[in-house]
Structure formats: structure tokens, C-alpha cells
Amino acid sequence: MSNATYELKAETRERVGKGSSRELRRNGLIPAVIYxxxxxxxxxxxxxxxxxxxxxxxxxxxxxxxxxxNGEKIRVLPKDYQLDPVRDFTMHVDFxxxxxxxxxxxxVPVHFVNEDKAPGIKAGGVLNIVRHAVELHALADNIPxxxxxxxxxxxxxxxxxxxxxxxxxxxxxxxxxxxxxxxTIAAPAGGVKKDEEEASEE
Numbered sequence: 735m736s737n738a739t740y741e742l743k744a745e746t747r748e749r750v751g752k753g754s755s756r757e758l759r760r761n762g763l764i765p766a767v768i769y770x771x772x773x774x775x776x777x778x779x780x781x782x783x784x785x786x787x788x789x790x791x792x793x794x795x796x797x798x799x800x801x802x803x804n805g806e807k808i809r810v811l812p813k814d815y816q817l818d819p820v821r822d823f824t825m826h827v828d829f830x831x832x833x834x835x836x837x838x839x840x841x842v843p844v845h846f847v848n849e850d851k852a853p854g855i856k857a858g859g860v861l862n863i864v865r866h867a868v869e870l871h872a873l874a875d876n877i878p879x880x881x882x883x884x885x886x887x888x889x890x891x892x893x894x895x896x897x898x899x900x901x902x903x904x905x906x907x908x909x910x911x912x913x914x915x916x917x918t919i920a921a922p923a924g925g926v927k928k929d930e931e932e933a934s935e936e
Contacts, residue, residue, distance in 0.1 A: 764782050766785075768801065837871060842870050842877070844868060854892060
């Protein structure tokens, strides 16, 4: 579990709309909104530099932050951000108000360990990752950094399903109607069986 947190300075936005947003970006700011907790949405502007650094550092949408809005400290979880499709700069950010008992849905990255202890990979098989991340229900103050999948003992044709994974305490998968596949050990190129292909495309 990550205890890392950070603080962003922000100012309220009196005007909204495309013209106002363009003006903010020219001044090194990003338009953003804080919503949730049964309160009206709050339009703010945050530093482009600060937010971009946090996005590139990783874990942006799984780390609770504090936003200082004109002296008022608001705890938030970044929920979404929009990038310019051409120039790849951040255009807008949505923040969700949270408290310690707020339940959130987060996308948590999957990390794979012990590839060297998987007979299937040693024999030339390929780790076929179906899901690089899994959506989980979690408490805002207890969001895991990642999910660990142990590949020890897996042979060619074996698959890892969500039921095979020990999830961090207090979390549960959003998808509950099926035992979905996270990864498979596929046969070497040219030797993939039809049923393995179907499993990898599930």
C-alpha cells in the first residue's frame, strides 16, 4: 500500500469555457474540477508543471493528494485527465473528493514475478499479458500500488485468472461475473494451439 501523498496549489476559476481554458494554458495552468462527496463541483486551475510531473512519476490515479484551494485543504483522488492528441500536453484534470472511508474504483497495475521459475517460459513459451491492470474496489486511504502475479510452476498452456491472485486486503475486483484471465503462457511463435489463442483473447 502506498502512503505517498503530495499537495498541489490551486486557485478557483470564475470563468469556464474554451476561451478561458486557452487563457489558463497560456499562463501555465490547467483547468480542473473537484467533484463528489455530495458537494457542488468546484472549478479550479492547477500548475501545468506540477501536474505533468505527477502524471509522469506514475501512480497518478491511485495516489490521494491534497489540493490547497486559496487556503482550503481538500483531499482528492485524480480520476481522469485529458491529453492533447497532437501535442501530448495535459488539457484538463478531474479530481474526486475523498475521505478515509470513501470507497473508490481504481485501476491497479499488475506486476509479474518469478518468470525464471516458470517451466513454460524456460521451455521457450511466451508470457501473454491479457490485462496490464485490474479494476478494484478499494478504500481511498488503502489503494494498493500494484497486484503481484507469481508465475512459479506455470507451464505452456497455463493461464492466470483473477481467482489465482491474492488481492490486497480490503480490495475486491470490479468484475465479478466471471473468473477473468490476466495472463497465459503461450507456446513459442508458430506453435500456438487454437485453444491457447482463444484463452489469450478472452
